[in-house]
Amino acid sequence: xxxxxxxxxxxxxxxxxxxxxxxxxxxxxxxxxxxxxxxxxxxxxxxxxxxxxxxxxxxxxxxxxxxxxxxxxxxxxxxxxxxxxxxxxxxxxxxxxxxxxxxxxxxxxxxxxxxxxxxxxxxxxxxxxxxxxxxxxxxxxxxxxxxxxxxxxxxxxxxxxxxxxxxxxxxxxxxxxxxxxxxxxxxxxxxxxxxxxxxxxxxxxxxxxxxxxxxxxxxxxxxxxxxxxxxxxxxxxxxxxxxxxxxxxxxxxxxxxxxxxxxxxxxxxxxxxxxxxxxxxxxxxxxxxxxxxxxxxxxxxxxxxxxxxxxxxxxxxxxxxxxxxxxxxxxxxxxxxxxxxxxxxxxxxxxxxxxxxxxxxxxxxxxxxxxxxxxxxxxxxx
Amino acid sequence: xxxxxxxxxxxxxxxxxxxxxxxxxxxxxxxxxxxxxxxxxxxxxxxxxxxxxxxxxxxxxxxxxxxxxxxxxxxxxxxxxxxxxxxxxxxxxxxxxxxxxxxxxxxxxxxxxxxxxxxxxxxxxxxxxxxxxxxxxxxxxxxxxxxxxxxxxxxxxxxxxxxxxxxxxxxxxxxxxxxxxxxxxxxxxxxxxxxxxxxxxxxxxxxxxxxxxxxxxxxxxxxxxxxxxxxxxxxxxxxxxxxxxxxxxxxxxxxxxxxxxxxxxxxxxxxxxxx
Numbered sequence: 265x266x267x268x269x270x271x272x273x274x275x276x277x278x279x280x281x282x283x284x285x286x287x288x289x290x291x292x293x294x295x296x297x298x299x300x301x302x303x304x305x306x307x308x309x310x311x312x313x314x315x316x317x318x319x320x321x322x323x324x325x326x327x328x329x330x331x332x333x334x335x336x337x338x339x340x341x342x343x344x345x346x347x348x349x350x351x352x353x354x355x356x357x358x359x360x361x362x363x364x365x366x367x368x369x370x371x372x373x374x375x376x377x378x379x380x381x382x383x384x385x386x387x388x389x390x391x392x393x394x395x396x397x398x399x400x401x402x403x404x405x406x407x408x409x410x411x412x413x414x415x416x417x418x419x420x421x422x423x424x425x426x427x428x429x430x431x432x433x434x435x436x437x438x439x440x441x442x443x444x445x446x447x448x449x450x451x452x453x454x455x456x457x458x459x460x461x462x463x464x465x466x467x468x469x470x471x472x473x474x475x476x477x478x479x480x481x482x483x484x485x486x487x488x489x490x491x492x493x494x495x496x497x498x499x500x501x502x503x504x505x506x507x508x509x510x511x512x513x514x515x516x517x518x519x520x521x522x523x524x525x526x527x528x529x530x531x532x533x534x535x536x537x538x539x540x541x542x543x544x545x546x547x548x549x550x551x552x553x554x555x556x557x558x559x560x561x562x563x564x565x566x567x568x569x570x571x572x573x574x575x576x577x578x579x580x581x582x583x584x585x586x587x588x589x590x591x592x593x594x595x596x597x598x599x600x601x602x603x604x605x606x607x608x609x610x611x612x613x614x615x616x617x618x619x620x621x622x623x624x625x626x627x628x629x630x631x632x633x634x635x636x637x638x639x640x641x642x643x644x645x646x
Numbered sequence: 647x648x649x650x651x652x653x654x655x656x657x658x659x660x661x662x663x664x665x666x667x668x669x670x671x672x673x674x675x676x677x678x679x680x681x682x683x684x685x686x687x688x689x690x691x692x693x694x695x696x697x698x699x700x701x702x703x704x705x706x707x708x709x710x711x712x713x714x715x716x717x718x719x720x721x722x723x724x725x726x727x728x729x730x731x732x733x734x735x736x737x738x739x740x741x742x743x744x745x746x747x748x749x750x751x752x753x754x755x756x757x758x759x760x761x762x763x764x765x766x767x768x769x770x771x772x773x774x775x776x777x778x779x780x781x782x783x784x785x786x787x788x789x790x791x792x793x794x795x796x797x798x799x800x801x802x803x804x805x806x807x808x809x810x811x812x813x814x815x816x817x818x819x820x821x822x823x824x825x826x827x828x829x830x831x832x833x834x835x836x837x838x839x840x841x842x843x844x845x846x847x848x849x850x851x852x853x854x855x856x857x858x859x860x861x862x863x864x865x866x867x868x869x870x871x872x873x874x875x876x877x878x879x880x881x882x883x884x885x886x887x888x889x890x891x892x893x894x895x896x897x898x899x900x901x902x903x904x905x906x907x908x909x910x911x912x913x914x915x916x917x918x919x920x921x
Contacts (some may be wrong), residue, residue: 289675290674290774291673291674294674296674305662305663306666309666309667309670310670310674313818313819313823314681318825367855389725443809443812446813461723462726465723468727609800
């Protein structure tokens, strides 16, 4: 049972190593966990390294110690059935004498029979109602499946998955983004002058004991971050996530400078500093300011009509009338430390303009993990 | 500690999850890493542990300039240089210029201490790694005097982090980890009761409603935390605000939200976007 738990944890993505596992076994030997609750607490404290692991731990724990593992496909199907809880009060309770094992057998049987979504009632798996299966129901004992734990009548706490929102592969917390962005910092000796003690001692020795002070510059961060954000129509559903990234970048505060520009679909000859107020700057001017210390992050879905990327737009000089893709190439040439974050999931990237942009900039998903990858790539010397 | 603090300390001891992780950390001799939003009482936990176990507490407040060495010992070379130059005291005795840090003192103490390494994430990214060996072996060497300071009583180590920086894996592997979730409305009621025992029930209920509603507004740069809630309630009581008024208005919103942008966003009725 225990080793099965270990492999279940690893399968869910909790990075449990031998030393953590031995620590757990040692803890058990010391009598730190005497029941399932204790095991849950001890295991979580020793095997999880961050709150992002809690949800995966809950899943693994629930699956292993409930004695029955639900097929993920079945689970997902169930969860979509149960997505909307129907809160109903009822005082008729079903027979509370079901044992856990019986409950599971019964559940699997009913799942096999049931083919559609079900709310209320007293037999089918669904929301509300008095069947011991499903959630928000009023049965005295039962197995809760997905949904919010309204009445907490369920057998397993772990199944409530209260930590689900802490997963880094799905959520985008401003704080996590800030952490990820901070890794971009690069410290260099260009700050204020400070006493260099080892050098002072060395020189003093050379100087026959007469104190000779030496100074060196303190290390400061010289990285300049520039964010380019697509504010086009297809980006509307992602506005909140883009806003979070902007907030995070603004909050880091550790960069030598931080600038943000907006564009529509693709940067052409103008970049907006404020869309609403219509404040904008010529792209060529922004481009000219970029140097080796700049790191560029583009945020956009990169999906547009092909002519928006590949044909000439705008008026003015020859240089200003470049295609969107040419403007992107200019950015990349000027500043190779650049990356593109796409709010659309990777499986949608099979699109002519997305792959064209992806050939210029390394493209990552706009998520905490995606940002981490992008930052790691930007840190590499180019 | 004031009288109200004691109640919240007793509160801590009652929390099953925390008791279990503290027990595990003590029994396994591993540092306990506590993470959580500001205002969830991470630092107070160390005080509660020290008090409950009846052991003295040594606190090491980590800053952005803190080096791992600062917690072990410092060799006051400038003083020695000065003494050598101007002839004050015996400069041949290096141990006179060795000053033990928090961990050094805890190691050399003749009873077990509780050590709090507060806000470990404030320091440089490498800081936790530099402490690995010392925390593992509970000993360190002072090359200047060729002395080894070995813990006579393994200290109970608590480390707090606000998750400003990610901590290195090797460090995390050696810690017992606990994340303090933001208090639920029920627990928040207990916390407020401990601090403001005379608060009107209806006012508290309405205020908590507004508070948790405010925390749900997406895109706030700094969502209000426990300490802001307590300040806000104190202001409401002081100004004699009626519980019913809280339904229509947000009086003294500035106490809860410290950023101008958040205030504007909430007053507009939604968190604004940048465009």
